[in-house]
Amino acid sequence: MTSVGSSILSALGAGSGIDTASLVSSLVSATREPKEGAITSRQSLNSSRISALASAISSLDTFADALTEVLSGAAYTGTPNSNDTSIASVSLLNGGSPAGLPAQLTVDQLATARVISSGVSAGASGSTVVGTGSITITTASGQTATIAIDSTNNSFSGLASAINAADLGVTARVVTDAQGTRLVFKGATGAANDFSVDVTADDGGSVLAGLGWSGTDSATMSSSSAPQNAKITLDGVAYEYASNTIDDAISYLRIDLNKASPGTTVTLSMTQPTAGLSDLLKEFVDAYNTLMKALNTATAAGADSSSAGVLSGVSSVRDMKRQLAAMSSTPLASTGTYRTLADIGVTTNRDGTLSLDTDRLASAMESDPEGVTNMVNPKTSSAANPGLAKLMDSVRDNIEKDDGPLKLAQERYDSLSGDFTAQLEKLDEQMANYETHLTTIYAAMETRLSALKATQSYLEQQIEVWNNSDS
Known part of the structure; x- marks a missing residue:
């Protein structure tokens, strides 16, 4: 595309013999490149930080969600059972494990509709x-x-x-x-x-x-x-419900009434978990360390800016690592011999990663298996006894809260992204104006030089005429 400056020069004619178009282009490039390089370098770093923060949050979410899903699964909570599913069947509800089982149920009447x-x-x-x-x-x-x-x-x-x-x-x-x-x-x-x-x-x-x-x-x-309520007797107490699906008779247990059978007792129970807590903690430590090592790489100081991690010096990520590292010493239970992960052998290293002392864990499991299990994965989470999954969720929620350092950092980098785009657009405008300005100057110079060359040519012709007439 022909620039405004080159159009002016073409119109006037480059009579000086100097390639002023190339000269203007070189001067504009020499002015633009250091400024543009500085902006694009900062823009590239900012984009990398936006991407790295998004990746860190995504990894944290994946880790927390996976931990909750694993601990709420039947392998770690057990499986609910009914000894007569033709009368009543059961299934787990999210949020915890049923308490008070086994229980004795009699279905005296099903709920019906008009x-x-x-x-x-x-x-x-x-x-x-x-x-x-x-x-x-x-x-x-x-x-x-x-x-x-x-x-x-x-x-x-x-x-x-x-x-x-x-x-x-x-x-x-x-x-x-x-x-x-x-x-x-x-x-x-x-x-x-x-x-x-x-x-x-x-x-x-x-x-x-x-x-x-x-x-x-x-x-x-x-x-x-005709419409009527379901009537059941649970552990000797009579209840009525409008539906044959009952979610609030036993916490975290859904009871589906399938047939009325007065006088027949159905036993509702839970099987024992099939997965070992030791295996869970090993997997937890491995997954946690994968996350923490990625954060350590992203925040590494490096010998210089070229070797430093993309999130080096970002305080919000340091805060994220600090909160995660504190999990091993945060109480999961308010009573008992074992109250923290550190008490059963899960400790935090200097770099924020975790170590698992399997001998100490084995000793704790042998000494008080129920206490350790209830600490790590309580049947019902509470503020005093959150369990590992709820603690992970609370740490994640605190790290990602709207007014927290991490979200504010994301907003700041998103704002900078727009600023850098605007700076580049402004630089384009400035350089276009600079090119026009230089072209105007050199065009005027061309005009003067052309006039001088015309005068020089006239004088040379006159001198030649004089010389010829003298001879």
């Missing part, structure tokens, strides 16, 4: 017209939805879709069998979840007109199931 169905419309299908008007569904809790039935939804299928879209806790489905087609309504399980249906039909003889139900069966609508 189910009502219309009379059979022989020869009909889902697309059969049911009539127009409106249908109002009212739940026992007082929620109401009125649905207009017109030419867009006046079929069995259209009406069912409209009822489901009302999202009132009452669903509808179209059932077609050898007898014909009917509309079936179903509410939520539980004694408090009954409902009624009120209809206003444009045609008193339509199918729609017969869909009303307010607690009494009729020739066109009948109930096949």
Whole structure:
């Protein structure tokens, strides 16, 4: 692309014999390069720091999440069991391990829902017209939805879709069998979840007109199931629930009631963990050291700037390493002989990495296996007994908090990235102006030199004429 300066020179004519375009280009380059180099060097370092901080945070998140997942898995918590899954089955909920097992359960009654169905419309299908008007569904809790039935939804299928879209806790489905087609309504399980249906039909003889139900069966609508609560007895105490899925009878344990069987006792229990705590701690130390060594490399001072780590001198990363290194001495339990990782042989080295004294760990496990297990992986985490996973999560959350050093450093480097881009754009503008300025100066010089050369040529011609006339 032709520059403004070279265009000026071309227009005026380079009569001096000096390559002023090349001279201007060289002068602009000589001015630009040190400034541009300084900016791009700082820009490159800043970009590397942004990338390294993002990588460090990602690695920390991966480590913390993996630790939580491993410790909450069946290998370290055990597996819940029911000795009769046809009556009740169990599964773990996230957040901890069930306490108080084994427990004795009797399922006296399942939770059921109100189910009502219309009379059979022989020869009909889902697309059969049911009539127009409106249908109002009212739940026992007082929620109401009125649905207009017109030419867009006046079929069995259209009406069912409209009822489901009302999202009132009452669903509808179209059932077609050898007898014909009917509309079936179903509410939520539980004694408090009954409902009624009120209809206003444009045609008193339509199918729609017969869909009303307010607690009494009729020739066109009948109930096949009444709403009731599930009734169980757990360790001798009677309870009622609106659902057959129970999450709060035993902490961190879901109980699914499958069949009522009064008088039959089901035993709910937990198997022992299959994975050893010693293996877990070895894996924890190895994974932790991988993370810490990467941080050490990134923050290494180096002999000079070229050999220093990309995060050398970044105080927020030093703070991150400090918080991680403190984990071995942070209490995981408030009572007992073993309260910290250091107590069972996990200690912090001078470079922040961890070491595991397997002999000391073995001695602790032999002396108090339950105490060590509850310290590292308690059944229920608390402020006084957080366990290793919760401690890791709290350290991670503190490192990554919005007003913490790490997040502030990220924001600062992101801001600098924009500043460097703006500086380069400004330098481009300055250099363009500088080139124009130099070109104007050298163009004026060209004009003067051309005039002088013309005068010189004239004088030389005159001298030659004089000399020739004298001879």
